[in-house]
Amino acid sequence: MGADARQKPLVAPGARTQGHQQGKTGRREAVWGLIFISPWLIGFLVFQVGPMLASLYLSFTQYDSLTAPRWIGLENYRYMFTGDELFLTSLWVTISYTLFVVPLGVGGSLLSALLLSQPIRGRALFRALFFIPSITPAVASIFVWTWLLNPHYGLINYLLGLIGIAGPYWLGDPAWARTSLVLLSLWAAVGGTTMITFIAALQNIPQHLYEAAEIDGAGAFKRFVHVTFPMLTPTIFFNVILGIIGSFQQFTIAYVATNGGPLYSTYFYVLHLYLKAFRFFEMGYASALAWILFFILLMFTFLQFRYSSRWVHYDAEV
Amino acid sequence: MSESKQKKVSRRDFLRVTTTTATGVLLAACGAVTAPDVGTTGGTDASSVPAPAAEAPAPGKVVLRLHERTIPYKVEYWKELGAKFAETHPNVELKVEADGVGNPYNEKMLTSLAGGTIGDMFWLVDVENYDTFRAKGVLAPLDPFIEADGYDLSQYLPNVIDFYKRDGKQYILPTGVHNGPENLFYNRDMFEAAGLPTPQSPDWTWDEFAETATRLTNADEKVFGANIPVGWSEAQIVVARSYGGDILDKEGKTSTLLTEPTVAAFNLMSDLINERKANPRPAEIMEGGANKMFAAGKLGMYMSGPWDVYVLRELIAENSLNWDMTLVPKGPAGRKGQLVSEGYAVPTTSKNQQLAWEFIKLMCSPEEGVARIAKGFISPPRKDAILDPKLMEDPMYAMYADELVNNTAASPTLPHNARTSEFFQLLITGFDSIWLGKGSVQDTLTEVDRQLTALLAKPLP
Numbered sequence: 001m002g003a004d005a006r007q008k009p010l011v012a013p014g015a016r017t018q019g020h021q022q023g024k025t026g027r028r029e030a031v032w033g034l035i036f037i038s039p040w041l042i043g044f045l046v047f048q049v050g051p052m053l054a055s056l057y058l059s060f061t062q063y064d065s066l067t068a069p070r071w072i073g074l075e076n077y078r079y080m081f082t083g084d085e086l087f088l089t090s091l092w093v094t095i096s097y098t099l100f101v102v103p104l105g106v107g108g109s110l111l112s113a114l115l116l117s118q119p120i121r122g123r124a125l126f127r128a129l130f131f132i133p134s135i136t137p138a139v140a141s142i143f144v145w146t147w148l149l150n151p152h153y154g155l156i157n158y159l160l161g162l163i164g165i166a167g168p169y170w171l172g173d174p175a176w177a178r179t180s181l182v183l184l185s186l187w188a189a190v191g192g193t194t195m196i197t198f199i200a201a202l203q204n205i206p207q208h209l210y211e212a213a214e215i216d217g218a219g220a221f222k223r224f225v226h227v228t229f230p231m232l233t234p235t236i237f238f239n240v241i242l243g244i245i246g247s248f249q250q251f252t253i254a255y256v257a258t259n260g261g262p263l264y265s266t267y268f269y270v271l272h273l274y275l276k277a278f279r280f281f282e283m284g285y286a287s288a289l290a291w292i293l294f295f296i297l298l299m300f301t302f303l304q305f306r307y308s309s310r311w312v313h314y315d316a317e318v
Numbered sequence: 319m320s321e322s323k324q325k326k327v328s329r330r331d332f333l334r335v336t337t338t339t340a341t342g343v344l345l346a347a348c349g350a351v352t353a354p355d356v357g358t359t360g361g362t363d364a365s366s367v368p369a370p371a372a373e374a375p376a377p378g379k380v381v382l383r384l385h386e387r388t389i390p391y392k393v394e395y396w397k398e399l400g401a402k403f404a405e406t407h408p409n410v411e412l413k414v415e416a417d418g419v420g421n422p423y424n425e426k427m428l429t430s431l432a433g434g435t436i437g438d439m440f441w442l443v444d445v446e447n448y449d450t451f452r453a454k455g456v457l458a459p460l461d462p463f464i465e466a467d468g469y470d471l472s473q474y475l476p477n478v479i480d481f482y483k484r485d486g487k488q489y490i491l492p493t494g495v496h497n498g499p500e501n502l503f504y505n506r507d508m509f510e511a512a513g514l515p516t517p518q519s520p521d522w523t524w525d526e527f528a529e530t531a532t533r534l535t536n537a538d539e540k541v542f543g544a545n546i547p548v549g550w551s552e553a554q555i556v557v558a559r560s561y562g563g564d565i566l567d568k569e570g571k572t573s574t575l576l577t578e579p580t581v582a583a584f585n586l587m588s589d590l591i592n593e594r595k596a597n598p599r600p601a602e603i604m605e606g607g608a609n610k611m612f613a614a615g616k617l618g619m620y621m622s623g624p625w626d627v628y629v630l631r632e633l634i635a636e637n638s639l640n641w642d643m644t645l646v647p648k649g650p651a652g653r654k655g656q657l658v659s660e661g662y663a664v665p666t667t668s669k670n671q672q673l674a675w676e677f678i679k680l681m682c683s684p685e686e687g688v689a690r691i692a693k694g695f696i697s698p699p700r701k702d703a704i705l706d707p708k709l710m711e712d713p714m715y716a717m718y719a720d721e722l723v724n725n726t727a728a729s730p731t732l733p734h735n736a737r738t739s740e741f742f743q744l745l746i747t748g749f750d751s752i753w754l755g756k757g758s759v760q761d762t763l764t765e766v767d768r769q770l771t772a773l774l775a776k777p778l779p
């Protein structure tokens with residue numbers, strides 16, 4: 001009797017036991033399922049899909065946000081690639097920012113994760129301290145950093161002065177502004193959720209692999225290169241993709257700290273988009289910029305997935 | 319088996335019924351919530367709630383919504399003014415919404431207008447988006463109200479009142495005017511310590527100014543002799559005009575950046591920053607602005623608007639620093655200001671236009687104007703307020719007032735195609751290479767001239 005009860009699933013008579021439930025109850029179940037997720041679904045449609053479709057339409061119009069949009073076809077896209085000098089500038093600024101922030105951020109988080117996975121005293125406290133910068137409100141921390149980086153009155157240059165180094169103009173120098181923003185971003189990024197994912201991934205590496213490597217005579221460094229790193233590649237892959245998507249959309253630090261200056265050295269793509277949309281009354285053009293960004297990121301992500309098999313080892317391959 | 323199945327279904331049904339009822343109750347409760355946030359703490363009210371209709375306050379009571387920038391020292395002022403207005407209009411409650419400063423404020427106004435959540439009045443200044451909003455037809459003309467009341471405009475400075483008139487329609491009744499950064503604040507103590515005569519008479523020249531600034535600069539103490547706020551485009555215009563140049567011509571259609579006097583003006587500013595190192599670069603300004611630097615004793619003199627009188631009074635404790643105010647130096651063409659005026663526009667969508675007009679009249683009354691000037695606020699553009707005999711007893715103020723009233727010839731020239739924000743954005747970022755010492759004045763002006771000409775050729779946004 002017991003065995004029978006386990007084998008017989010509780011379904012309404014007449015319903016199939018495999019795959020989707022059919023029949024009256026099955027449909028009712030499906031409808032109720034939809035009703036229960038409807039709040040999220042409605043929110044998604046209204047606040048995400050709807051605006052996306054609207055912006056697609058607007059990208060073919062000239063729209064100043066105050067009067068009705070005027071259809072102009074591909075004019076926005078044509079201007080973007082032939083007339084807008086700042087389009088390429090902003091793209092280049094964003095790419096060069098990404099080239100620094102993503103490797104350093106992911107690498108830094110990996111390093112922190114390795115350090116914070118060691119059996120050290122006060123490890124929980126250290127983990128908390130490392131994590132705090134990533135949850136400080138962005139605008140507040142940017143203001144503090146702007147103050148710290150002031151060439152004459154800021155703490156950073158003061159400390160550098162104590163050891164005999166004349167600090168640069170940081171946010172006021174076109175050669176250093178982007179570096180300053182990279183530093184600012186890394187302060188918040190290293191030790192954040194990226195590090196958490198690495199810590200979790202490190203804990204998931206099977207011990208027996210390390211034991212096998214030790215038996216083979218591998219030192220700590222070789223163990224890292226041949227065991228730890230390959231087993232972490234899925235997490236690294238995940239974080240790099242998210243990192244690239246995130247850094248391409250970087251806006252707040254440029255808007256708050258430098259407003260794109262000096263000399264457009266921190267003129268990020270999304271800042272360009274924002275200014276066009278909300279300061280220069282060109283919402284249609286900004287929508288076109290948004291869609292181009294979408295395609296760029298889509299392409300990046302696709303390429304990464306395409307070539308991931310060359311370097312990412314999933315568990316099944318061990 | 320079937321019994322337990324029935325029990326299971328009935329529990330599910332119970333859950334479904336309660337969830338549906340709960341959701342329904344929740345939605346009904348959300349719909350009934352109104353009351354946008356009160357006054358002065360940044361404008362993040364629930365944007366999903368539509369503009370408050372008269373249903374929120376008590377029956378017969380009207381809420382007049384005014385959008386203003388976030389200016390902490392004006393909080394008390396609005397409370398008093400609201401109370402004063404309530405004396406003659408007991409059923410009206412004034413709600414002032416502080417929506418940030420600078421560009422964030424402009425962006426908030428744009429999105430409020432686009433989203434239909436704008437109130438009954440919002441602050442506009444001529445050197446920002448006034449022209450664009452007017453061109454887009456979102457401002458309600460005030461002529462019907464002016465005519466109905468027989469309102470007297472004769473006391474108003476003509477250039478200011480005319481700026482807000484287009485095609486015979488008056489769009490704003492300006493509540494404030496100032497002469498831009500034409501005022502110079504200086505640190506008496508520093509002048510005494512350096513043995514220099516204070517700029518008592520505002521008849522000194524830019525050369526004397528540059529010399530004085532160099533003498534007051536102390537690189538070791540990180541003290542700068544002067545600050546011409548080059549990152550503030552109106553300052554560039556004031557200096558350029560004093561040399562006889564300007565950024566744009568009178569019609570706002572052509573760039574005059576490469577004319578000799580304008581180049582000379584920029585050479586002065588570049589010299590102060592790069593050669594003499596007596597003027598900080600925009601990036602070197604202490605957090606909080608030049609007035610903070612001045613209050614900390616790190617600036618000998620600086621150019622700013624008249625409102626800094628009030629700001630400095632707040633920042634500088636009694637007897638800690640002796641400071642004073644005068645006018646900026648004269649250039650070869652004399653001293654020309656950059657008249658900047660502001661007012662509160664009434665959007666076409668407001669349902670309380672008559673009441674908004676009454677409130678604007680109160681703000682623009684001579685008594686209110688005099689009271690504001692006494693507090694250090696910028697003056698309404700009325701001769702009877704600016705030249706009030708009691709106020710004119712103060713020689714410092716008299717100098718400022720005299721300059722203001724007789725300087726009305728220099729109203730701002732703005733791009734004819736209403737691309738005001740782009741124009742000022744260009745002036746702020748375009749000259750960076752000069753202030754950073756990375757490009758020559760001539761080369762940078764040529765490049766900005768090219769970009770400015772392209773901007774002026776664009777159609778209306």
